[in-house]
Amino acid sequence: MPRAQTVASGLQHPWAVAFLPEGRFLVTERPGRLRVVEPDGKLQAPLAGLPEVAAGGQGGLLDVITDSDFPRNRTIYFCFSEPGKGTANSTALARARLAPDLKRLEDVRIIFSQQPKYGSTLHFGCRIVERRVDGRPDGTLFLTLGDRFSRRDDAQTLDNHHGKVVRVGKDGTVPRDNPFVGKPGALPEIWSYGHRNGQGATWGPDGRLWMHEHGARGGDEINRPEAGRNYGWPVISHGVNYDGSPVGSGRSSQPGMEQPLHHWTPSIAPSGMAFLSSDRYGPGWKGNLFVGSLKFQYLNRVELKDGKVVAEHKLLEDVGQRMRDVRQGPDGLLYVVTDSPNGRLIRVLPN
Numbered sequence: 166m167p168r169a170q171t172v173a174s175g176l177q178h179p180w181a182v183a184f185l186p187e188g189r190f191l192v193t194e195r196p197g198r199l200r201v202v203e204p205d206g207k208l209q210a211p212l213a214g215l216p217e218v219a220a221g222g223q224g225g226l227l228d229v230i231t232d233s234d235f236p237r238n239r240t241i242y243f244c245f246s247e248p249g250k251g252t253a254n255s256t257a258l259a260r261a262r263l264a265p266d267l268k269r270l271e272d273v274r275i276i277f278s279q280q281p282k283y284g285s286t287l288h289f290g291c292r293i294v295e296r297r298v299d300g301r302p303d304g305t306l307f308l309t310l311g312d313r314f315s316r317r318d319d320a321q322t323l324d325n326h327h328g329k330v331v332r333v334g335k336d337g338t339v340p341r342d343n344p345f346v347g348k349p350g351a352l353p354e355i356w357s358y359g360h361r362n363g364q365g366a367t368w369g370p371d372g373r374l375w376m377h378e379h380g381a382r383g384g385d386e387i388n389r390p391e392a393g394r395n396y397g398w399p400v401i402s403h404g405v406n407y408d409g410s411p412v413g414s415g416r417s418s419q420p421g422m423e424q425p426l427h428h429w430t431p432s433i434a435p436s437g438m439a440f441l442s443s444d445r446y447g448p449g450w451k452g453n454l455f456v457g458s459l460k461f462q463y464l465n466r467v468e469l470k471d472g473k474v475v476a477e478h479k480l481l482e483d484v485g486q487r488m489r490d491v492r493q494g495p496d497g498l499l500y501v502v503t504d505s506p507n508g509r510l511i512r513v514l515p516n
């Protein structure tokens with residue numbers, strides 16, 4: 166079995182890890198800090214220049230990715246809960262340049278803000294994926310957006326960004342080929358809808374966006390969101406509400422709504438998502454999908470065949486912490502961050 170090697174500890178509720186040149190890491194901490202972690206695990210002081218973050222509940226500084234052209238443009242993207250009036254907030258997406266001294270962000274610009282802002286500390290979604298066409302970045306980003314918990318019905322209407330996946334240009338413009346551009350009453354950033362709360366997303370080897378989303382009690386799902394499609398929440402679900410009552414129609418399928426590629430019932434509470442493309446763990450792991458489980462505190466290795474889940478394996482159960490994010494590093498190894506007041510950055514060592 167592979168084992169966990171702690172690279173860094175003392176991180177407060179880390180939410181995402183990205184990779185910098187020369188073996189450094191970029192880690193978000195939910196209370197609102199972004200840090201460079203040195204290859205030896207030393208935590209640098211939080212980067213200066215972040216916008217104000219509405220930290221609280223599930224909200225805070227959440228995902229971060231580096232641009233595919235980072236070595237040349239030093240650009241990163243991050244998402245966070247953005248404060249509004251009073252207790253209102255929503256998920257926002259920002260771009261910035263990492264200063265060469267690795268101490269601050271420069272040219273910070275908010276390129277998308279979820280509408281409307283709403284008073285909730287729940288369901289921010291917030292994973293960012295760079296889109297590719299024919300293997301090349303197309304200059305746009307996907308962002309998963311939660312339903313804010315008590316605005317669940319909004320996930321079925323297109324006049325808001327609750328319970329959606331959106332696609333925006335890296336400069337904040339709306340791509341003209343988004344599915345609802347020009348449709349009266351629909352927000353043009355929307356890519357797909359009927360989602361609950363997606364805290365894991367990645368680009369698949371099949372050249373498509375993959376994501377998962379939390380169900381309520383049961384019905385966590387893996388989806389591959391396609392343009393303009395409806396993923397069913399809160400009308401259909403393979404789970405039930407937390408109080409045991411049926412969700413929406415009480416059915417798990419309905420015409421015009423997509424079925425998940427896979428669902429977890431009971432819920433594992435998934436967070437973080439990565440495909441392994443390297444050979445570092447032997448041929449059996451190459452092409453597998455990796456997903457963190459918050460609830461049961463393990464890293465899930467998912468074997469797929471012909472686009473279906475055929476086996477699942479629990480890893481890193483001995484760590485004893487909630488798994489928040491998983492990524493493949495430039496060295497071909499998997500890295501995980503754990504959701505804890507004393508969270509860790511972990512390298513998964515092969516046998």
Ligand SMILES: [Ca+2]
Binds near residue numbers: 386396398401423
């Ligand atoms: Ca669904």
